[in-house]
Amino acid sequence: MTIPATEWMSEIDDEPHLLEAYQGSLPRWCTGCGDNAILAAVQRLCRDEGLTPEKTVFVSGIGCSSRFPHYMRTYGFHGIHGRALPVAEGIKMARPDLHVFVNTGDGDCCSIGAAHWIHAIRYNMNMTVMLHDNHIYGLTKKQVSPTSPRGLRSNTTPRGAYLEPLNPLTVTLGVTNVSFVAQAVDWIPELLYDIISAAFHHKGLSFVRIIQRCPEYLPNLLDPWVQDPMRTLLLTHENGIQVSPGLAKVYKNQVRHDPSDLNKAREVASAEDPIPVGLLYWNPAVPCYDVIRQSPQLRTPDLIRAGLDSELDKFTIWPQDEPKRGQARPRARPS
Amino acid sequence: MDNTLTMQTDAGTRRTRRPRSDDKTVATLKEHILEVISDSGEGAQRCGQSVASIAARMGNGVWTVEIIPAEIQPPARSIEGASGIRIRIGSRPVNNGGDETDLVVAFNEQVLLGRVRAGELKRGCIILLENKWRKDRDPKIRDSYAQAYDQFVADGYRVHEIPMEEECLRHVPDPRRGKNMFALGMLCTLYSLDIERAREQVAFAFRKKADRVVESNLRLLDAGKEWAEANLDFKFKIPAVKATEPKIVVNGNTALALGILASGMEICAMYPITPATSASHYLSDVFEKVGGVVHQAEDEIAACAFAVGASYAGKCAVTITSGPGLSLKQEAIGLAVMTEIPLVVVNVQRGGPSTGQPTKGEQGDLLAACFGSLGDAPKVVMAASTIEDCFYSVITARRIAETFNMVVVVLSDANLATAQQPFPRPRFVEDWLAPPVDQSAVPEGAKPYDWDPLTGLARRFIPGQPNGMHTLTGLAHDRMSRVAYDPDINQESIHRRSLKLAALQKTLKAPALFGDEEGDLLVIGWGSSKGAIEEAVERVRAEGHKVSSMHLTFLQPLPPGIGEAMRRFKKVMTVESNWCDDPADEIVDQENRRYSALAMLLRARHLVDVDCWCDVRGQPLKPETVARVMREKLG
Numbered sequence: 001m002t003i004p005a006t007e008w009m010s011e012i013d014d015e016p017h018l019l020e021a022y023q024g025s026l027p028r029w030c031t032g033c034g035d036n037a038i039l040a041a042v043q044r045l046c047r048d049e050g051l052t053p054e055k056t057v058f059v060s061g062i063g064c065s066s067r068f069p070h071y072m073r074t075y076g077f078h079g080i081h082g083r084a085l086p087v088a089e090g091i092k093m094a095r096p097d098l099h100v101f102v103n104t105g106d107g108d109c110c111s112i113g114a115a116h117w118i119h120a121i122r123y124n125m126n127m128t129v130m131l132h133d134n135h136i137y138g139l140t141k142k143q144v145s146p147t148s149p150r151g152l153r154s155n156t157t158p159r160g161a162y163l164e165p166l167n168p169l170t171v172t173l174g175v176t177n178v179s180f181v182a183q184a185v186d187w188i189p190e191l192l193y194d195i196i197s198a199a200f201h202h203k204g205l206s207f208v209r210i211i212q213r214c215p216e217y218l219p220n221l222l223d224p225w226v227q228d229p230m231r232t233l234l235l236t237h238e239n240g241i242q243v244s245p246g247l248a249k250v251y252k253n254q255v256r257h258d259p260s261d262l263n264k265a266r267e268v269a270s271a272e273d274p275i276p277v278g279l280l281y282w283n284p285a286v287p288c289y290d291v292i293r294q295s296p297q298l299r300t301p302d303l304i305r306a307g308l309d310s311e312l313d314k315f316t317i318w319p320q321d322e323p324k325r326g327q328a329r330p331r332a333r334p335s
Numbered sequence: 336m337d338n339t340l341t342m343q344t345d346a347g348t349r350r351t352r353r354p355r356s357d358d359k360t361v362a363t364l365k366e367h368i369l370e371v372i373s374d375s376g377e378g379a380q381r382c383g384q385s386v387a388s389i390a391a392r393m394g395n396g397v398w399t400v401e402i403i404p405a406e407i408q409p410p411a412r413s414i415e416g417a418s419g420i421r422i423r424i425g426s427r428p429v430n431n432g433g434d435e436t437d438l439v440v441a442f443n444e445q446v447l448l449g450r451v452r453a454g455e456l457k458r459g460c461i462i463l464l465e466n467k468w469r470k471d472r473d474p475k476i477r478d479s480y481a482q483a484y485d486q487f488v489a490d491g492y493r494v495h496e497i498p499m500e501e502e503c504l505r506h507v508p509d510p511r512r513g514k515n516m517f518a519l520g521m522l523c524t525l526y527s528l529d530i531e532r533a534r535e536q537v538a539f540a541f542r543k544k545a546d547r548v549v550e551s552n553l554r555l556l557d558a559g560k561e562w563a564e565a566n567l568d569f570k571f572k573i574p575a576v577k578a579t580e581p582k583i584v585v586n587g588n589t590a591l592a593l594g595i596l597a598s599g600m601e602i603c604a605m606y607p608i609t610p611a612t613s614a615s616h617y618l619s620d621v622f623e624k625v626g627g628v629v630h631q632a633e634d635e636i637a638a639c640a641f642a643v644g645a646s647y648a649g650k651c652a653v654t655i656t657s658g659p660g661l662s663l664k665q666e667a668i669g670l671a672v673m674t675e676i677p678l679v680v681v682n683v684q685r686g687g688p689s690t691g692q693p694t695k696g697e698q699g700d701l702l703a704a705c706f707g708s709l710g711d712a713p714k715v716v717m718a719a720s721t722i723e724d725c726f727y728s729v730i731t732a733r734r735i736a737e738t739f740n741m742v743v744v745v746l747s748d749a750n751l752a753t754a755q756q757p758f759p760r761p762r763f764v765e766d767w768l769a770p771p772v773d774q775s776a777v778p779e780g781a782k783p784y785d786w787d788p789l790t791g792l793a794r795r796f797i798p799g800q801p802n803g804m805h806t807l808t809g810l811a812h813d814r815m816s817r818v819a820y821d822p823d824i825n826q827e828s829i830h831r832r833s834l835k836l837a838a839l840q841k842t843l844k845a846p847a848l849f850g851d852e853e854g855d856l857l858v859i860g861w862g863s864s865k866g867a868i869e870e871a872v873e874r875v876r877a878e879g880h881k882v883s884s885m886h887l888t889f890l891q892p893l894p895p896g897i898g899e900a901m902r903r904f905k906k907v908m909t910v911e912s913n914w915c916d917d918p919a920d921e922i923v924d925q926e927n928r929r930y931s932a933l934a935m936l937l938r939a940r941h942l943v944d945v946d947c948w949c950d951v952r953g954q955p956l957k958p959e960t961v962a963r964v965m966r967e968k969l970g
Contacts, residue, residue, distance in 0.1 A: 024806070025817065054801050059644070062809075069806040070818065075798040076806025077647060079640070080670050086637035090644025090652065091798070093628060094602055095772075098648065098798055116640075119633035295626035299601060301765045307625035308597050308763050315583040316760050317392045 014050045021053055022046040024073045034186030034212020035065050035132060041193040042101070042130075043072070045200060056099040059088040061108035064139050065132030068103035082113030085120040085129070092125045092290050099200075100127040107137050110146045110168055121175040123289040124204045130196065131168055131207065134214040135221065142217040149221075168209050169269035169280060173262065179286035180206035181265065182241070182279045186213060187226045188251070191234075191277055194241050198279060204288050211275060225275055229253065235268065235278030243278075361527070361570045365426050366396075368433050368457075369526075371518060372419030372450060373442035374411045375404055378515030381540060382440075383420030384755070386522050389532045391584050391757045394575030396428035398866070399586075400955055401753035402450075403694040412476070417446035421455075424526070426574050430721065430756065431866030434959045436460055438525070440518045442499070443468060444483035451487070453954075459491055461569075463521065465514075466496035495567065497521070502562055506554045516552045520559020527572045530560060581760040587725040587751030588614035591681055594729030595653055596625060597761065599768030600679065602652040604630045604641035609693040610749040611657040611683035635660040639667035639680070646676045647807070649772035649797040651737050653679040653729070658687045658700050661707065661744075668742050669708035674807045675784070675795065675832065677736035677743075679729065684748040684862075686953050695953025696749035698862050698912040701932035704744040705891045711829050713836045714742040716891040720865035723758035724888070725751060730767045737769060739835045740795050746890075748912075750863045750955045777803035782814040784828070791834030836892045843889055845896025850876060850883030856969055857904035858884040859897075859945070860911065861933055864956045868910055871961035875969075882965050890933065898941040908946040908968055909934040910961055915947045 022043045029035045046056065056074040060066035062081035069076025075098075079087050088102045109117050109131050120129070136154065137143040144154040144161045147168065151160040172181050180202040184195040192210065199206035213222050225231045229250050234243055235257040248254070257268055257278070265281040297303055369386070373379040380401060387397045400421040409416030423433040435457035441447035442465045450456055464487075468480035487494050503510035503517050510517075516537060523533050537556055541549045585593065591614045595603060603622065605615045619629040632638035635656060642652035656664060661682050671678040686692025687699045704716045715735055719725045725747055732743040777796055783805040786793045796803030811819040811828060819825055848857075849869050860868045865886045872884045885900060887893070901907045915931040916923045930938065934947035948964045950956060 053804050054799055057648075057798050058806070070808070072806070073804055075804050077644070077674075078806055078808040078810070079643075080666055080809055083636060083640040083667065083670075086632065086640035087644035087647070089630075089637075090602070090604065090641035090646075091648040092644075093630065093641070094645035094648040094650040094652070095798065115633055116637055119637070293628050293630070295623065295628070297624075297626040299626040301768055304596070304599060304625045304768060305763045305765075307621070308593065308761075310624075311593060311596065311621055312583055312760055315585045315589075317578065317582050317584060317757060319578045319580060 014052050014055075016050045017047060017053065019043055019047045022073050024071045024076075027071045028067065029064060030216045032213065032215035033064070034134060034210065034214070035068065037186040037189055037192060038103075038130060038132060038196075038210055038212070039068065039071055041189060041196050044193060045197055046074070048197070049200065051099055055097065056101070057091055058101045058103060059084050059091065060103040061105070061113060062139070063105035063108045063137070064134070065103050065105040066108060082108055082111070083116065084108065085113060085116040088127055089120065089123060089125055092127055093293065096126075096290060096294060102127060102129040104129065104131055106131065106133045106135060106145045106147045106168070110166055110171075118171075118175055120205060121172055121207065122177045124177045124179050124286050125290040126203055126288050127205055128196070128199045129205060129207050131209045132212055133168065133209055134212045134218070135165070136214050136217050138214055138217055152218075167269065167272065170266060172207050173266045173269055173281060177286050178207075178281060179204040179283045181269070181281040182206070182208045183211070183275070183277055184208060185211045185225070185232065185275060185277055188232070188247070188277065190244065190247055191241065195278070198241060202282065203284060204286055231274040233271075233274040233276045235259075235276055235280065237279070239282065240279040360568070361572050364571050364573050366424060366429065366433070367438065367526070367571060367573060368421060368423045368436045369522070370402070370419055370421045370436045370439040370450065370455075371515070371522075372402060372417050372439065372446045373515070374416055374446065375406075375408055375418040377418075377442055377511060379419035379442065382515035382519045382522075383422050385519050385533065385536045385540060386526070386528070387422045387424075387755055388536055388584060389523070389528045390422070390424045390526070390573070390575075391582070392532050393529055394578045395573055396425040397756065398423045398429045398432050399753075399755040400432040400750070403753070405692075405694055412443050412445040414445055414449040414452070417449040419446070424573050426576060428757075429866070431870060431958060432754070432955045434957045439463070440522065441465065442514065444480050447487070448483055451490070456492065459493060462487060462492050462494045463497050464494055465499045467498070467500040469496070502558055503555060506558055507551050513552060513555045516555040517559035517562075520556040520561070521563040521567075523556075524560050524563035525567065525570055527570060582757040583760050584755055584757045585722065586613075586753050586755045587719070587722050587747055588683065588753070589617050590722050590725035591655070591683075591729055591747060592618040592621070593761075594726040596622065596627065597726070597763060597767050598730040598733040600653050600733055601627045601650055602630065602642065602645040603627070603655060604632050604638040604645070604652060605655045606632055606635045606638045606660060608635070608657045608660045610685055610752045611655050611660070611681070613752065614655050614681070614683070635663035636667060639664035640670075642678055643667050643671050643676055646671070646678050647674070647798075649799070651677045651679065651733055651769055653681060653733075655681040655683070657683050657685050657693075658703070659690060661700055661703060665707045668714065669710070669712050670809045671742045672708060672712040672714055672832065673809050675740040675793065677740050679732045679736050680742060680744045681729065682744060682746050683752050684746060686951065692953050694749060696751075696863065696912065696955065697951055697953060698746075698748060698864075698932070699914070699951070700746065701861070701890060701913065702935070704746060705936070711833065713833050714744060714891070715739070715836070715839060715889075716744045716746065717889050718746040718862040718887070719751060720862055720886055720888065721758070722751065722754060722756045726758075726761060728888075733769065735839065739792065739839055741835060741839075746862060748863050749953075754863075754955070772799070773797055774799045776801040783807070783816040784812065784814045786814065786828075786831035789834070790838035791831040792838065793831075840892035840895065843892070843894040845900070846885050846887055846894055848883045848885055848900060851881065852883075852900075853903035854881030854883055855905045856880070856882045856965060857901060857907045858882065858961075858965060859887065859907065859909045859933065859937065860884065861887045861890060862912075864910060864912065864961075867956040867958045867961050870958035871965060874958065874962045875965045880965070880969055882969070887933070890936065893936065893940055897937065898943065901937070901941060901943045901945070906946065906968060907937075907943055908948060909937065910956070910964060911947060911949050912951055912956065913949060914951055915949045
């Protein structure tokens with residue numbers, strides 16, 4: 001069986017680099033912002049996997065989290081609000097040899113870019129998507145987001161948010177072709193790394209929701225969970241994320257969850273307190289759109305010439321009578 | 336037109352004579368315009384396209400215009416449901432749909448009424464009308480048919496009632512499918528078309544169907560031919576000029592798709608929208624053969640963003656859309672402008688604003704294409720004016736996009752999308768293709784936006800190039816692609832991006848004049864109106880007037896030489912299919928008159944008092960309409 005190009009092309013140049021090789025400009029996020037934890041985990045991942053910096057692209061939209069690519073020393077595309085996923089899909093379709101990562105926030109992904117989110121899950125192209133979910137619009141200074149808890153006071157909901165929050169996990173798990181869904185929290189860096197690493201190794205679109213703190217606008221929102229390890233539910237399974245003995249001593253609230261069970265995953269995702277952390281769903285057999293659409297043909301000028309000529313033949317009126325099929329016809333030489 | 340039509344017809348009588356086939360008058364014509372119209376789904380377009388293909392294969396000039404109702408299945412026998420095709424056949428090449436129709440085949444009287452009321456039929460037009468409605472079981476239908484028939488006759492049309500269905504029933508059980516082939520047979524007789532070529536055409540059109548389908552259609556073709564030989568006492572011949580070179584016959588949208596294939600682009604991201612989508616249909620069918628991908632995205636925004644992503648990764652991509660889609664794509668177009676990513680946007684214009692007239696042509700998107708994005712977003716805008724142009728513009732657009740790292744918008748419209756005209760078969764050259772993706776190492780310390788002070792051009796670094804790592808951003812950025820916090824940086828980056836348009840403009844040639852270099856009136860146009868404007872110029876010049884025309888391919892930047900040319904004429908005006916106020920309106924004056932798009936651009940650019948005339952009915956401009964405008968302007 002031939003292995004699709006997209007499964008090996010991105011790995012041929014990989015070789016060891018130092019952590020510094022992946023560090024771009026100094027992050028301008030607030031002190032204590034969960035984005036810093038994600039950046040640290042991702043830089044470590046790049047080093048540990050030996051990703052070639054020039055073969056790695058981080059794509060983002062707009063928002064605090066979308067500044068992420070600037071702080072990496074790889075190629076980066078800091079685009080427009082909500083459209084990180086379609087940009088990333090175009091990159092992956094054109095260049096299966098690149099490692100593609102997407103950093104998007106709860107406003108970027110679940111609000112303005114919601115249509116792209118649903119369809120990106122369905123395309124299942126090979127990329128790692130990190131949803132930096134801090135439950136608030138930070139860059140525009142504290143407006144309610146689709147994942148803000150009901151009753152949250154913000155500049156656009158001074159008397160409290162009117163609606164129950166959207167659950168990004170259940171939405172994602174409801175989309176056809178979903179193949180990898182995990183949840184991490186910024187205050188357990190060890191698991192954050194392990195989860196992003198598992199996501200990177202998945203062939204297909206891996207969706208990682210990272211619950212993170214916004215020290216500027218929601219400084220205390222997650223305190224009850226950060227301070228009480230029992231309000232974190234670790235998902236354990238031999239096919240899931242392995243919890244170290246040290247961590248297991250602190251986070252005793254654990255449940256065995258088979259990540260191949262989609263219905264169970266939806267059930268786990270629906271229970272928001274305690275916060276489930278780990279791999280909710282994993283199905284490596286889901287086909288990838290980028291692999292399905294990859295051309296088996298090598299695009300040479302001769303291939304294009306032949307393709308064009310055979311199409312033109314269908315529409316050509318020859319000066320004399322119709323030539324017989326296969327008869328030699330004048331061909332232009334390249335000038 | 337001076338079609339020397341010398342023949343006897345039996346207008347006003349219901350029964351046709353049964354002449355012997357050798358006693359009919361064959362009128363030799365320079366050109367003729369015919370139409371086939373029916374309810375949707377009765378195959379009038381296939382019939383008409385076959386006529387056009389056969390005539391083109393015989394060496395005639397042809398131009399087809401599709402008549403498309405707005406709905407997929409409009410109610411049967413309705414005035415607004417007319418579906419069909421108009422074909423202009425000439426001895427010489429024809430470059431537009433012409434004026435009114437000379438002969439029409441109609442499958443019912445209601446669709447015909449639609450054409451009569453639209454003023455599309457010439458006085459005395461020959462009508463071949465299906466007569467089964469006269470004996471319909473429904474008395475309302477019988478009455479409406481009889482009334483309409485009497486009106487057609489009273490209006491001076493030469494009406495022939497044809498028992499199409501009755502004759503078809505002799506050969507097939509369901510004449511609703513296949514009546515169009517009977518009509519094709521009749522037209523072969525009437526226009527002295529080569530029946531062997533017609534047979535080939537039918538076999539080709541039904542090549543994907545079962546043999547018995549082909550056979551039954553061939554039987555109907557012969558039946559139509561024989562019936563016309565036996566029952567109609569007139570015949571035309573439009574002598575053809577022998578072709579000297581191979582030509583291809585496609586519509587504008589197929590030409591666009593072939594151009595994409597030939598340009599070497601390999602990714603087309605699109606979202607379905609009328610009237611652009613048929614280009615993507617055809618491309619979807621053939622693109623994979625050359626390793627290309629048509630991606631139908633979840634929406635217009637995603638389609639454009641997907642294309643931007645592919646282009647960024649080194650493979651210049653194209654997105655195809657129509658007006659409402661262009662509105663949605665503007666944010667991603669702005670991103671491509673800001674980050675200097677090459678991108679080709681094809682906009683097959685339809686009537687606007689908003690959902691507007693999806694199946695009708697208009698030139699209403701010129702200013703949106705030039706200035707649609709927020710802020711200063713210089714991009715290249717070019718317009719195809721012929722079917723051939725649709726092919727070559729895409730190739731040119733790709734090259735400009737990649738040379739200047741700019742967005743190039745190619746404007747076509749609904750009229751070009753479905754019109755067919757033979758043009759010389761393109762001869763592929765490798766230069767059309769994009770070079771392979773550059774993966775060479777970037778020199779240490781090179782900057783991702785190292786703008787040339789003269790031209791604004793900068794080498795683009797593509798993912799995979801060692802040392803080229805940077806994060807590009809839609810935020811204002813400096814030469815290192817770092818987010819700009821210094822006010823001078825925005826001033827500089829806007830300056831450099833703007834210069835690229837001037838650099839491109841320096842490479843453009845002055846547009847040629849059609850007619851003399853100086854005179855009383857210069858008419859400037861762009862897009863699909865070229866053929867009609869030039870034919871109008873010929874007519875008005877033949878009357879002794881000093882009129883010339885100029886047709887623009889590049890709308891942004893405008894090519895050199897226009898100002899100088901305009902000053903050699905006493906009056907200058909544009910003829911466009913986008914709105915301008917009529918100065919005759921009571922409250923319209925020099926201070927509030929709204930000008931057509933190109934007129935506005937030319938006035939701003941050259942300080943010349945350019946007048947304008949517009950028509951936004953959505954139909955292709957007729958040469959005689961334009962000629963009348965010229966005569967009025969000449970005074």
